[in-house]
Amino acid sequence: MASAGLFRKTRFAPTPSGYLHLGNIFSFALTAALAERTGAGILLRIDDMDRERANPDYIQDIFDTLRFLDLPWTEGPQDAQELESHYSQRHRLNLYKQALDKLLDSGLVYACSCSRAQILKQSTDGAYRGTCRHKGLALDTQDVAWRLNTESAQTVSVKTLDGTCLNAALPNDVQDPVIRKKDGFPAYQLSSVVDDVYFGIDLVVRGQDLWPSTLVQLHIASLLKEDHFLNTAFYHHQLILDSHQRKLSKTAGDTSVHYLRKQGCSAEEVYERLGKELHLSGPLKHWRDLAFLLP
């Protein structure tokens, strides 16, 4: 069992591309419960790199929803203004650039001109088939993404809550990940690693759907020689599925907390709804009630 003083800092890392839903809340609730048990602080890290999708309403919704559900954080922006002035990912562009430069030095970065449609045509699962890997396109070509060649990637070791390690190979869907997007900004897998290193995160709680991301982020961190990140403990939790056995998405309207609040639900009622989605036998009225689910 993960005990007090074990971890220094974990994080809530929402992307403001939709209203927070019960799946996000489940993840944050487990994060809060685990942080409380282990004495870790919680950073609120809003992934706002993608300005086109980062709608101001969704940013405000993050602050409103966390406060409404009594989900605490000890570091990071208190409101949208502080996000803009101090914590936005736009303030860390030079850190991402330094990381990109390091990866360039490794000789494993190449330019890819494929469109999303072309990639989907080549593989039904959306995995990239390495089409441009050996084309030798110049990195400064207009409208190309930068990818990291993972052909020679070794098995990745993931530290778990109890300190033991799981070893796994990079799954197909994260092979040759994009590290710089066509718009010139860093891609999620890279900015996430850089941010977690920068803020000193040593505990990451996320859904099982992000297991491939964990593996590719650890691979990127090993190329960057970020030993601290390689020592991060990861806890991957079950997902809340809808009636079609699909994971909840940001467009899943009736499971958004925004929607539930508009229907007049109290915080307790939102947690009760979460308990129902999880098929819990006992009552769930607060995030602390989820502590029993933790290993």
Ligand SMILES: [Zn+2]
């Ligand atoms: Zn390509």
